[in-house]
Amino acid sequence: MKHSDHVHAVAQHMSAAASSLVAASWRRCLTVHGLSPEEGRSPLRLSQQEFRAAREKSGYLIEEAQGELDRLFLTVGKAGCCLLLTDENGVALERRGASGDDRDFRELGLWSGTVWSEASVGTNGIGTAIADERAVVIQRDQHFLSCNTGLSCATAPIRDHLGRVAAAIDISTCRDDAGEMAVLLLSQAVRDAAARIEANLFRRAFSGARILLVQADGKSSPALLAIDRDDLVLGATRAARLQLNLDDRRIAGGVPAADLLHEGPAGQGEDLLDAERAALRRVLSRSNGNVSLAADTLGISRATLYRKMKKLSVN
Template sequence: MRDASVARHVDRIESAIAGSEAAHSALVASWQRSCALHRLDPADARGPQTLTGPELQRARERLDLLIRSAQDSLDRLYQAVGGVGCCVLLADADGVPVDRRGAPADDETFHRWGLWTGTVWSEASEGTNGIGTCLVEQRLLTIHRDQHFHARNSGLSCTTAPIHDHEGRLAAALDVSSCRADLTEGFVNLIAVAVSDAVRRIEAENFRRAFPDARVLLAPSPERGGGGLIAVDRHDLVIGATRAARLAFGLHDDDLRGSLPAADLLAGGPGGREQLADAERGVIQRALARSHGNVSAAAASLGMSRATFYRALKRLRLDAAH
């Protein structure tokens, strides 16, 4: 016989799905996918599936660059939210947490809830939940308590944002989860801001690590807001772009095979050439500062020859003293 609270949860979901709410509510649409597409039962009391040790290791290896890129940001995010009973999870594109931060005092509780590395939180497996639904809808979202599909997860509050790799493809999700009943809406909103900021830092660090020999420039957007990052080789050709830059400039993989001049890409934006020159000027000035004015060392740090570096100095009206 079902517990009364479970029965109420199931009735609420079935009633919403039977109505017309799915056309207007992303949450009900996810509940509908959970029932109709994935054939899940909201009253199912079994916990999440768990990968074997070797399976988890392979999942971590596939995401190795991004995991390494995320370490500092995971630490900073946990420092911001860990003191109020939250844990931080980095999940792969299959919804499997591959890295985690949490207070040792809370480990037993979170492990019992399945908020642990190696568990499977895809929407196909767990129905509507922060990690799985974020990966399906590819947007920042919060699944708060009884918004979860499974009644057994209705004590959780999960705020999750998608992470895209250096090629602009969906690669992972960053999640902050809590099982505290007193988590306020205001604090959930603050968590969402912190998660968004952490995702931007992770994507930027991952992009820089993916193009270690390139200059990474902040690309101006034709619209308001930043256009993301682009990687430029020593010939000033664009060889990489973040998802934000790809969306801002309509870039595809074929555009990034070493034949697109950075100046041509950015000239279409407001003040594009001037902004590109400003970005290049900043890169060169920082290289000179780090090398204490040593031109050879500065050029080497940017993957340029000494002659190319001097040409850039002349073109940007700089000198080694600056």
């Protein structure tokens, strides 16, 4: 059976679309985007002005991702792989590839300024990862278009500091000997890189805050909280939101990190004592244990400071 016939046959069955990521994507391509698998489509290509505007809009993303792209390419570049960083619309903003492979990848459209959304080229690693908001592997004949069945792709979405999909990072290869195990290894590498970029974006967004790592078993994405000086949560990554049942409303309302992490004391009075004890210890630490200097800093007498130290069990 021809690839196009197979796509049509599978996509027409609702049960297949309900149980398979690829079948669901094929169905979207046919019914939502109006594509046909036998089309010889190339990805849309932005004009120079449009591409420049897309890069300017995502300048912060490109800056935070550069190091990870370079490190990842050092690992996979010699294996005949192409590396792309896209925005949330599938626009390829940054590319890494060996010069010897440039001609092949350029002909396939794996190049800066091209659009790899599902609406542009059907089921593919980038477009489907963005549409489904999860890491995907799309191998050869899992692509929607027959002209793309020589490709194997491993892609992971990248979320911003609010937990929204803001980008995708993709490794693609057109090597015939790219087996399932090799592509799975590429998938793990790309998910790890996406997680590090996501953490970079979160720390950038909350550069003045304290960042806490939340224990989140089984999560490949970073579970991070941004905390202000009063222990209130300023922000949380997607993984932390899921782990702690957080949303924008709860964060905006002000929730203590200690309560979320079940680290709070038994009563409100103890909260105040702990806060006073912590503040006193900080002042003493900054004065290198010099009680006179600490008392001057606090604007109280040495005798008062000694009484507070005794009351709060600060030595």
